[in-house]
Amino acid sequence: MRFGEINQEISEHKESKLNPCDPDDESNTTVEDDESTDGNIDGEEEEDDDEEMSQSCIEELELFRQTYKTISTRFRLISKIGEGTFSSVYKAEDLGGSTTDNDDSHGTRRTGPKRYVAIKRICVTSSPQRILNELILLHNLSQSEAVAPLITAFREHEQVMAVLPFCKHTEFRIFRDQPIEEFKYYLKNLFTGLSHVHAQNIIHRDIKPTNFLYDLDKREGYVVDFGLAEKESLEPQYCVCRGGREHPRSYGDRQPANGYLKNDSRPGRRANRAGTRGFRAPEVLLKCMNQTTKIDIWSVGVIILCFLSKRFPFFQSSDDIDAMIEIGTMAGRHKMSSCARLHGALFDTNISTISEHGIRYEDIVAWALTTEDFDPNRVDEVRDMMQEDDDYRHAFSLLKKCLDLDFRKRISAADALRHPFLRGV
Structure with missing residues (x-):
């Protein structure tokens, strides 16, 4: 018997005892300086994606639309797909029906079927240098294989938003x-x-x-x-x-x-x-x-x-x-x-x-x-x-x-x- 077979046998009857953490509790996996944001790359889909959301998420999306008019004119917000210490991420449809190819660093647009993007709403309390650093690095990596490309970024009032392709992925x-x-x-x-x-x-x-x-x-x-x-x-x-x-x-x-120094004078x-x-x-x-x-x-x-x-x-x-x-x-x-x-x-x-x-x-x-x-x-x-x-x-x-x-x-x-x-x- 190969180990893969016994491993499958073990997996079939193994439940939550192997993982004492609540699968939905991100606090078990993150600490300071952590940013958990899911869901981007590759956004072409045929089916409608009006997903079920809690009332609080619905209200958050509506407030987002009302506050930042650029969003409502360029994108149709669908759902919130991630949140971390420094940002929140939303799934949206590109109303222009276009996006940027991963292999095109100059942002050439292309038309086609319904396209989905991930909008990263960076926390307004983040330092300008930190935001600029992230956008520069994403731009420099725009031609890199297996790296999420930056489609575009824009600022409205004090809010900076980065747009990336959306990706269906396996948890x-x-x-x-x-x-x-x-x-x-x-x-x-x-x-x-x-x-x-x-x-x-x-x-x-x-x-x-x-x-x-x-x-x-x-x-x-x-x-x-x-x-x-x-x-x-x-x-x-x-x-x-x-x-x-x-x-x-x-x-x-x-x-x-x-033992150890009680009053350590070293820097x-x-x-x-x-x-x-x-x-x-x-x-x-x-x-x-x-x-x-x-x-x-x-x-x-x-x-x-x-x-x-x-x-x-x-x-x-x-x-x-x-x-x-x-x-x-x-x-x-x-x-x-x-x-x-x-x-x-x-x-x-x-x-x-x-x-x-x-x-x-x-x-x-x-x-x-x-x-x-x-x-x-x-x-x-x-x-x-x-x-x-x-x-x-x-x-x-x-x-x-x-x-x-x-x-x-x-x-x-x-x-x-x-x-x-x-x-x-």
């Missing part, structure tokens, strides 16, 4: 139960999009399932939401990981003799920590000031772990300390200490669940798949069957390359496309 909570062969196409599209983004030294910073819209029927996916994206800094600052001098706050290899360390809880790389948690595109690869690794374990979200941390403990439980004390020293920090713990060498990913996934009726023999059976299946062996190989604590050894998006797991896709 990850549904997609995660697909066979592993389908997951190969998912990852190929995701790594293709990231390879184009990273080629321009752009860090997305918020890679997660809700920011990668995958159409299961078409086997096409698009990276969306560049609200937190930024250019990678090419000049090393304080962090020792890229050749900079040791930060004044760094312990390096020194152990505190008798604090400031670094960009934007992203979503559970998907942030260890160098982000350690406040590395020279973060690279490899933080996006870590996030892809978390997505792979979610798919293999059928748990979403996989990590349940409420803050950075808990996040370090979760990663440390898997990686072990030795690797976590090395990772901390790489960024001029110290990792020290007496928590019993963090062993010296951690837990193998194969064991973690096998346990996750059999957690309802925890049986050591069943765990061993599932793990052994995964190791005998070529697809799963390659999947775990790619997972380990994505979740390497040392960002310098972490695989790139371009190299991931050549990994054996994606060969032939």
Whole structure:
């Protein structure tokens, strides 16, 4: 029996016990600086899309129409499809019956069947520089494959709105139960999009399932939401990981003799920590000031772990300390200490669940798949069957390359496309 068959058997009787979070509660997956916006790309549809909405959403759409006249003259608002910290996203019909081709950066219009778009209404409290940065990055990526193109953007009063194509996509909570062969196409599209983004030294910073819209029927996916994206800094600052001098706050290899300083006079360390809880790389948690595109690869690794374990979200941390403990439980004390020293920090713990060498990913996934009726023999059976299946062996190989604590050894998006797991896709 192939592992895919036993995996299907497990999935058929596995319910919400594998996921203690409420599937509709976004607070379980997002924290500060997070922006969860769904639903754009590729908007040609034949059927009418007047969707059922709550009364509050109906009132919100009507207020939107009345306040911003440009909307009512150019678009027919249909529904609200996403909301995050910094924006709301609405599905709308382009009344001109036209949109912009993804491969045309000059915005050539074309006529055709009814076209749908996603209107991103950026929060008016967002800084002008942040808004400008997102629009510039989207424009620069307009010819990139598997990246949502910017159709247009406009400002009315103090409100800035970006228009992108609309995309029908499969929710990850549904997609995660697909066979592993389908997951190969998912990852190929995701790594293709990231390879184009990273080629321009752009860090997305918020890679997660809700920011990668995958159409299961078409086997096409698009990276969306560049609200937190930024250019990678090419000049090393304080962090020792890229050749900079040791930060004044760094312990390096020194152990505190008798506990920790009560009144620490050393200057604090400031670094960009934007992203979503559970998907942030260890160098982000350690406040590395020279973060690279490899933080996006870590996030892809978390997505792979979610798919293999059928748990979403996989990590349940409420803050950075808990996040370090979760990663440390898997990686072990030795690797976590090395990772901390790489960024001029110290990792020290007496928590019993963090062993010296951690837990193998194969064991973690096998346990996750059999957690309802925890049986050591069943765990061993599932793990052994995964190791005998070529697809799963390659999947775990790619997972380990994505979740390497040392960002310098972490695989790139371009190299991931050549990994054996994606060969032939």
